[in-house]
Amino acid sequence: MSVILDLTIFPTDQGSSLSRFVAPVIAMIRDSGFEHQLSSMGTQVETDTLPEALAIIERANAILEGFGAERVYVIAKFDIRPGTRGRLTGKLDSVRRQLDAPAAERP
Numbered sequence: 189m190s191v192i193l194d195l196t197i198f199p200t201d202q203g204s205s206l207s208r209f210v211a212p213v214i215a216m217i218r219d220s221g222f223e224h225q226l227s228s229m230g231t232q233v234e235t236d237t238l239p240e241a242l243a244i245i246e247r248a249n250a251i252l253e254g255f256g257a258e259r260v261y262v263i264a265k266f267d268i269r270p271g272t273r274g275r276l277t278g279k280l281d282s283v284r285r286q287l288d289a290p291a292a293e294r295p
Contacts, residue, residue: 190275193241194265196230197248199257209255213248220244223276230263234276238268 197213198206217224217233222240224233235241245264252260269275 189236189270190273191235191238191241192267192276193233193244194230195233195245196263198261199252200259200261202257209252212251216247216251217244225276232276234273
């Protein structure tokens with residue numbers, strides 16, 4: 189199974205500059221060993237199971253609570269599919285191939 193988690197999580201009660209809170213969450217995801225990609229609006233993580241993805245959210249929340257956050261905002265989207273791993277980069281590669289294809293070959 190492949191689970192892609194698209195996660196946005198941050199405290200809402202710690203001011204407007206939040207990178208000092210986001211960085212430890214990203215470090216936890218990096219140290220988890222799961223493939224991930226950071227973007228300006230969130231982080232995508234590929235796990236083998238839904239419980240693993242949910243555990244990442246729980247750990248991220250615990251990190252923010254540990255820094256004194258009393259209110260945490262979370263957006264979590266999931267793409268759950270049986271089959272092979274590697275979809276985190278595979279999906280991007282597929283779109284890039286379509287972009288590089290001659291216009292006549294595109295839908």
